[in-house]
Amino acid sequence: MSVEQFRVDDKVAVVTGAASGIGRATAVVLSEAGARLVLADRDEYNLEQTLKMVDEAIAVPTDVSKQASVGKLIDEAVSHYGRVDVMANVAGIMDAGGPITSIDEAALDRILAVNLKGVFFGVQAALRVMGEQRSGSIINVASAAIDAAPAGLAGYSMTKAGVAILTRVAAAEGGPLGVRVNCVAPGFIVTPMTQRGARRDDGTVDDAKMQPLVDFMRKRSVLDKVGDPTDIANAILYLASDASQFMTGQTLRPNGGTAMPA
Ligand SMILES: NC(=O)c1ccc[n+]([C@@H]2O[C@H](COP(=O)([O-])OP(=O)(O)OC[C@H]3O[C@@H](n4cnc5c(N)ncnc54)[C@H](O)[C@@H]3O)[C@@H](O)[C@H]2O)c1
Incomplete structure (x- = not known):
């Protein structure tokens, strides 16, 4: 046991949402801790900017709401590095705002597609590869909205609550295969x-x-x-590293103490 367990030297880490905010900070922190990266986002210009901020990495333009696009992302990670050790499903949107009575079907479909199906596809594709490897860590980003029930954020909160339960089901399926699956529920960043x-x-x-x-x-x-994006990236680093080898099916809450569920 040593503090070195908090490093992720040579681990291959896929990060979605890597073009901005928490995803970009996650890429930078994982890189500083030694990871080799696969950066994914639909924003190609800003993805290239993140690529310049990290050491060993490739960028793979990806739309997480499309199963085939996420499948191709994981295929590219495997063909470039030969394995996937960490999958950080960070990409998300905050759409479909307003009272429940005002939300139209198209807006609801959009947020379900990115925030819920997008994380599902990431978990699914990563589990297939990691299950064969018999090792890996999947980290999903939910939100403090899962604890707060904020008026005006029904669509967003539903997707994030879905991410939290998906995490636990995936942990139950991944555990026997040596794959850990955890969730981070950030406060306001x-x-x-x-x-x-x-x-x-x-x-x-x-x-x-x-x-x-x-x-x-x-x-x-x-x-x-x-919070700062690095506050969340640090939690993701912990879950990615072997320091968290006894953690699975859990939700970490870097939220400044805004909610303290038992
Ligand atoms: N900022 C906060 O206060 C906060 C709090 C709780 C949870 N979160 C969650 O953290 C995650 C990151 O949020 P952020 O604040 O860094 O937001 P951000 O808008 O800065 O970054 C989100 C990234 O996801 C990408 N993205 C969106 N849709 C995509 C798609 N279909 N395919 C691929 N990439 C896509 C965007 O291009 C962007 O680069 C999100 O899941 C968000 O819900 C954020």
Whole structure:
């Protein structure tokens, strides 16, 4: 036993949502901890920017809402590196907002496709390869919304609750094969997703608009803090590493103490 167990030297890690926010921070932290990376996102321009921030990596443009696209992602990881040790399903969207009575079918279908089916496809493709290898760690990103039941976020919260239960079912199926499956449920993190409402037409963030939201979310934390993408990446690193070899089927909650379920 040593602190070296928190490193992921030479592990092959696939990260979806790697073009932005938490996914990008995850790629950087895993790279610093020694991983070889497969970066996936549908945003090809920003995926290339992340590629420049890490050491050994390939970028594979991917739409996680399409089963064939995720299958191709894992195939490319295996053909390039010969194996997949870590699958971080980070990609997600925060759409279909507003009261339940206002949500139309197309918006609901979109968020189910990316946040729920997208994670399912990632778990499925990774489990196939990791099951044959008899080892691997899958990490799914849910949200503090699974504990909070926030009004106006029915679609998003449903998908994240689905990710949490999928994690536990996949852990039950993966355990006998030597595959661990865990979930991270972040609290409020400042990323392009949460900055969306404060973005100007030219893409810059209007701080005067953003600050009230940050202050509101900060006050909900017993630490009087909002999170940074690296706070979540560090939790993902732990679950990716052998330091967490006795953890499976669990949800970690880096959320500043906004919710403390037993
Ligand atoms: N930011 C927060 O406060 C927060 C809190 C809890 C959970 N989360 C979750 O963390 C994850 C990352 O969020 P973020 O804040 O970094 O958001 P972000 O918008 O900064 O990044 C999300 C990334 O996912 C990608 N993506 C979206 N749809 C995709 C698709 N169909 N295929 C491939 N890539 C796709 C986007 O292009 C983007 O690069 C999401 O699952 C989100 O729900 C975020």
